[in-house]
Amino acid sequence: xxxxxxxxxxxxxxxxxxxxxxxxxxxxxxxxxxxxxxxxxxxxxxxxxxxxxxxxxxxxxxxxxxxxxxxxxxxxxxxxxxxxxxxxxxxxxxxxxxxxxxxxxxxxxxxxxxxxxxxxxxxxxxxxxxxxxxxxxxxxxxxxxxxxxxxxxxxxxxxxxxxxxxxxxxxxxxxxxxxxxxxxxxxxxxxxxxxxxxxxxxxxxxxxxxxxxxxxxxxxxxxxxxxxxxxxxxxxxxxxxxxxxxxxxxxxxxxxxxxxxxxxxxxxxxxxxxxxxxxxxxxxxxxxxxxxxxxxxxxxxxxxxxxxxxxxxxxxxxxxxxxxx
Numbered sequence: 185x186x187x188x189x190x191x192x193x194x195x196x197x198x199x200x201x202x203x204x205x206x207x208x209x210x211x212x213x214x215x216x217x218x219x220x221x222x223x224x225x226x227x228x229x230x231x232x233x234x235x236x237x238x239x240x241x242x243x244x245x246x247x248x249x250x251x252x253x254x255x256x257x258x259x260x261x262x263x264x265x266x267x268x269x270x271x272x273x274x275x276x277x278x279x280x281x282x283x284x285x286x287x288x289x290x291x292x293x294x295x296x297x298x299x300x301x302x303x304x305x306x307x308x309x310x311x312x313x314x315x316x317x318x319x320x321x322x323x324x325x326x327x328x329x330x331x332x333x334x335x336x337x338x339x340x341x342x343x344x345x346x347x348x349x350x351x352x353x354x355x356x357x358x359x360x361x362x363x364x365x366x367x368x369x370x371x372x373x374x375x376x377x378x379x380x381x382x383x384x385x386x387x388x389x390x391x392x393x394x395x396x397x398x399x400x401x402x403x404x405x406x407x408x409x410x411x412x413x414x415x416x417x418x419x420x421x422x423x424x425x426x427x428x429x430x431x432x433x434x435x436x437x438x439x440x441x442x443x444x445x446x447x448x449x450x451x452x453x454x455x456x457x458x459x460x461x462x463x464x465x466x467x468x469x470x471x472x473x474x475x476x477x478x479x480x481x482x483x484x485x486x487x488x489x490x491x492x493x494x495x496x497x498x499x500x501x502x503x504x505x506x507x508x509x
Contacts (some may be wrong), residue, residue, distance in 0.1 A: 191310065191469050192470055194472065195285025198238065199240060200237045200286065201240045201287065202232075203274065203288055204221070205274060205293035208293070208294055209266045210297070210335035211296070211297070212262070217293060217481045219292060219496070220479075223497055224241070224244075229241055231494065231500075237504065240281075257332060259453070260329055261334060261361075262332045262333060263334065265363040272300065275301070275364075275368075279303070282466065283307070288380055289474050289500065290474070291475075291476050291477075291496075292477035295433050296334045296338055297333045299362075299476070301473060302431065305472060306369075306370060309427040311427070313426050313427070315341065315430050317458070318435065319384065319449040321377060321384075322340075323345070323390050324336045325346040326342060328384065340390070372394040372395070373395075375397065377398040378415075379404065379452065379453050381401045381449055382447075410460065410464070413465070428472065429471075429475075431477070432462070433478045434499070435478055436452055436453050437452050438452035441453075441491075442479075443492060444489045444491075444492035459499060459502045
């Protein structure tokens with residue numbers, strides 16, 4: 185069944201614009217680009233229509249025409265030109281849907297895509313806040329990253345903790361990758377994490393330095409998920425008037441719940457905790473965009489893949505109005 189709170193920022197008739205992003209360039213494991221294809225094939229469009237939404241979906245976005253043929257590392261960063269071009273394209277698409285009063289639902293793909301999705305949201309709603317549900321903080325900078333995988337860095341770019349000039353030398357005459365993000369700024373005070381449990385030392389220092397709202401599994405255990413969600417909303421959205429962008433990495437869930445993901449970490453959110461977050465945010469009537477990232481159907485056996493895809497679809501439905509009663 186579904187509930188229908190007033191959605192403050194979404195036009196009638198309520199329309200979801202699915203942005204399928206089969207992209208894996210922000211990290212090294214093959215297969216995460218297949219996640220959105222599996223979720224749509226599992227009937228997601230029909231499921232959302234069953235909740236009373238109109239749904240726009242004109243096929244997955246193809247990135248073959250975004251050329252980054254010569255893409256050597258810049259400093260430690262891997263695939264910087266490709267990731268920059270793809271995320272800039274995603275920002276344009278998501279922003280276009282948001283400006284029409286639709287709710288963009290972006291299905292990834294790896295979490296580097298959130299540079300594009302959040303930037304797109306901010307182009308329409310500059311005062312938006314972000315609830316980032318993830319085992320990882322994804323706030324490494326070019327200086328703190330150990331892997332060089334950009335899916336561990338999107339929040340640092342969005343929050344202007346790094347910029348294109350900090351990436352290091354590029355070819356003579358080459359535009360710095362991510363220069364398009366230099367005018368995008370998500371204040372650290374408008375970011376809240378839920379579900380953290382695998383945070384690099386450099387990231388911990390950044391979270392402390394900028395006093396970013398971060399609720400790890402320790403806080404979930406201590407206070408319960410209901411209290412944590414309320415604390416997160418109040419930290420980044422005092423007065424509860426601003427738009428909310430939900431960016432959900434499926435690895436926030438425990439691997440027993442969602443095994444087919446690239447960087448699983450034991451001790452994660454339960455099925456119900458993950459769904460509660462989504463349900464409660466929808467109840468606020470403030471959600472303007474949703475990301476569901478990092479489903480990787482190439483990992484684990486077929487049963488685990490089907491389980492993870494089903495959970496991903498279920499989380500999306502919860503974030504868009506499905507309730508238990």
